[in-house]
Amino acid sequence: MTILRSETLPLNTDEDLVRLRRAVRARMQECGFSLIDQTKLVTAASELGRNALDYAGGGSARLEILNEGVRTGLRLVVEDSGPGIEDIERALTDGYTTSRGLGLGLGGARRLANEFDIRSAPGAGTRVAATRWK
Amino acid sequence: MEKIPILKLGDQLLVSIQVDMHDRLALALQDDLTARVVRDKARGVLVDISALEMVDSFIGRMLGTIAAMTRTLGAETVVVGMRPAVAITMVELGLTLRNVRTALNVDAGMELLRASMASEARPGGDDHPAQ
Amino acid sequence: MARHCSTRDFFRQMPFPPFPYAPKCKQVPRYKVPRYNDRDKLHRTTHGDLAMNDQFASKIAQLLAEDEKTLLEDWLREQKAGASWRPELMPEAELRRQCSEFLSLSSAAARSASLADINEAGWQAVRDFLADIARRRTAAGYTPSETASFVFSLKRPLFARLGAHYGADAAALSAEIWTATALLDRLGLYTTEVYQKARNEVIARQQEEMLELSTPVVKLWEGILALPLIGTLDSARTQVVMENLLQNIVDSGSVVAIIDITGVPTVDTLVAQHLLKAVAAARLMGAQCIISGIRPQIAQTMVHLGVAFDDVVTKATLADALVYAFRQRGLAVSDARLRA
Numbered sequence: 001m002t003i004l005r006s007e008t009l010p011l012n013t014d015e016d017l018v019r020l021r022r023a024v025r026a027r028m029q030e031c032g033f034s035l036i037d038q039t040k041l042v043t044a045a046s047e048l049g050r051n052a053l054d055y056a057g058g059g060s061a062r063l064e065i066l067n068e069g070v071r072t073g074l075r076l077v078v079e080d081s082g083p084g085i086e087d088i089e090r091a092l093t094d095g096y097t098t099s100r101g102l103g104l105g106l107g108g109a110r111r112l113a114n115e116f117d118i119r120s121a122p123g124a125g126t127r128v129a130a131t132r133w134k
Numbered sequence: 135m136e137k138i139p140i141l142k143l144g145d146q147l148l149v150s151i152q153v154d155m156h157d158r159l160a161l162a163l164q165d166d167l168t169a170r171v172v173r174d175k176a177r178g179v180l181v182d183i184s185a186l187e188m189v190d191s192f193i194g195r196m197l198g199t200i201a202a203m204t205r206t207l208g209a210e211t212v213v214v215g216m217r218p219a220v221a222i223t224m225v226e227l228g229l230t231l232r233n234v235r236t237a238l239n240v241d242a243g244m245e246l247l248r249a250s251m252a253s254e255a256r257p258g259g260d261d262h263p264a265q
Numbered sequence: 266m267a268r269h270c271s272t273r274d275f276f277r278q279m280p281f282p283p284f285p286y287a288p289k290c291k292q293v294p295r296y297k298v299p300r301y302n303d304r305d306k307l308h309r310t311t312h313g314d315l316a317m318n319d320q321f322a323s324k325i326a327q328l329l330a331e332d333e334k335t336l337l338e339d340w341l342r343e344q345k346a347g348a349s350w351r352p353e354l355m356p357e358a359e360l361r362r363q364c365s366e367f368l369s370l371s372s373a374a375a376r377s378a379s380l381a382d383i384n385e386a387g388w389q390a391v392r393d394f395l396a397d398i399a400r401r402r403t404a405a406g407y408t409p410s411e412t413a414s415f416v417f418s419l420k421r422p423l424f425a426r427l428g429a430h431y432g433a434d435a436a437a438l439s440a441e442i443w444t445a446t447a448l449l450d451r452l453g454l455y456t457t458e459v460y461q462k463a464r465n466e467v468i469a470r471q472q473e474e475m476l477e478l479s480t481p482v483v484k485l486w487e488g489i490l491a492l493p494l495i496g497t498l499d500s501a502r503t504q505v506v507m508e509n510l511l512q513n514i515v516d517s518g519s520v521v522a523i524i525d526i527t528g529v530p531t532v533d534t535l536v537a538q539h540l541l542k543a544v545a546a547a548r549l550m551g552a553q554c555i556i557s558g559i560r561p562q563i564a565q566t567m568v569h570l571g572v573a574f575d576d577v578v579t580k581a582t583l584a585d586a587l588v589y590a591f592r593q594r595g596l597a598v599s600d601a602r603l604r605a
Contacts, residue, residue: 018156025187105191108226218515221550236551
């Protein structure tokens with residue numbers, strides 16, 4: 001699997017989140033993803049990006065265009081050096097939230113992606129990767 | 135900061151969300167709408183999201199909050215114009231918008247509001263259960 | 266094999282299973298069976314002498330250029346004697362032109378790029394040329410094997426040139442022959458890949474057309490749509506069909522859509538879930554989906570599998586669903602004869 005292109009965006013303000021959504025949409029359109037694929041990953045990006053903003057005060061998002069054999073994919077990696085997640089399994093269950101949100105973000109992002117990976121520990125920040133393949 | 139325009143049509147308010155809102159803007163809309171419902175004594179609110187390419191849990195929550203707040207203020211809210219890709223994604227995300235009434239477009243939304251207000255006007259008229 | 270490069274050592278370098286996303290450390294490659302490329306590297310490190318390897322690389326490129334005339338004639342002879350010689354499909358002059366161009370493109374590529382990786386930029390011209398040949402030959406009626414043989418048949422002539430060049434140096438000759446055969450294998454297989462990719466595109470396009478033909482959305486009345494599904498539903502097809510239905514709902518402004526599955530013999534959990542998701546999505550949009558034509562066997566299977574259809578209006582027949590839909594729209598059907 002090769003990474004054809006990679007770009008990193010900051011995630012520190014509301015506007016950054018909007019820019020992230022636009023960037024994900026634009027890259028996926030360039031790669032020829034279907035409208036549903038685009039909407040799903042853009043929504044996942046919004047959820048994950050907002051998590052970084054709300055819980056860690058900010059972070060960064062990396063967009064990678066992947067190529068594996070004949071298929072193309074877009075991977076979104078959102079990283080922050082915030083407090084980290086103590087119980088990842090619980091965080092992934094719908095409805096669980098430590099803020100005033102709906103608690104659908106993490107689990108929802110997982111359902112919206114073809115591949116999903118999360119690494120986090122208290123005090124060690126959080127790193128979430130979500131990929132959609134064409 | 136720019137604000138999302140709210141139009142008054144008789145005793146109904148129409149909001150058409152045309153931009154990809156950042157979170158602050160969404161919260162501002164929530165506040166503005168509630169204030170306008172009171173100020174204009176509105177009985178119905180139509181939120182047109184036909185231009186939205188994405189609805190995430192934040193916007194979903196905003197829509198639910200608007201519906202709940204306006205309801206306590208005596209107005210009914212209908213969300214119209216949801217795109218298929220958005221609807222499919224929301225189902226996957228787990229957003230049900232249970233307490234929000236929806237219609238396919240502005241016409242259908244107005245029809246719904248009219249019917250709802252008419253049934254309320256009837257003596258002993260019941261509240262239509264949310265869809 | 267030299268101890269520092271045993272197969273087991275090679276495999277041991279790669280953690281299994283690897284974590285694809287290890288924070289703060291280098292991206293670790295996924296566990297994979299070594300392909301030709303890696304085996305090539307393996308082979309080279311066994312010799313341990315890089316200088317000698319560089320010399321190997323340049324000899325093949327050299328030979329392709331210097332001995333081009335001899336190679337060309339031998340190669341043509343080889344193909345004419347072979348099983349894939351089809352003079353009725355391609356005149357000899359054209360074949361000669363193709364062989365000549367392949368030799369010159371390959372010698373240029375071999376001079377500038379690694380012989381072990383034909384995906385490098387230096388081989389682009391050769392790949393494009395082979396792709397073009399593959400497409401033309403497929404259109405002409407060659408089988409993919411015959412097309413690949415175009416490249417494979419260069420082996421014997423090339424080995425003969427190598428043999429003439431290295432004479433008694435068995436070790437060097439065997440190393441060169443290995444490099445040459447690996448290279449030509451890759452190039453030959455590339456033509457097969459091009460062929461397969463083209464076939465897949467045709468199949469995908471035909472599937473799309475079939476899908477459009479077999480799942481039309483019909484308007485039963487103002488504001489009432491029907492989607493009669495026929496045949497086996499698989500997960501992919503169901504998704505596409507549902508997306509299509511939702512778009513139709515928006516375009517026609519229909520508030521009721523009837524999904525009729527009378528013509529569907531079996532419904533598994535995955536398909537049932539897609540149906541339910543479509544119903545939920547339609548509701549979010551402001552329309553209502555009714556599912557009709559659920560046969561007793563399907564109903565049993567659904568209950569057995571624990572699929573919950575509680576929130577969804579279901580009817581046994583399309584007729585029942587239509588009656589329900591009319592009622593939802595505030596319509597009533599009356600007998601015209603009675604009014605007279």
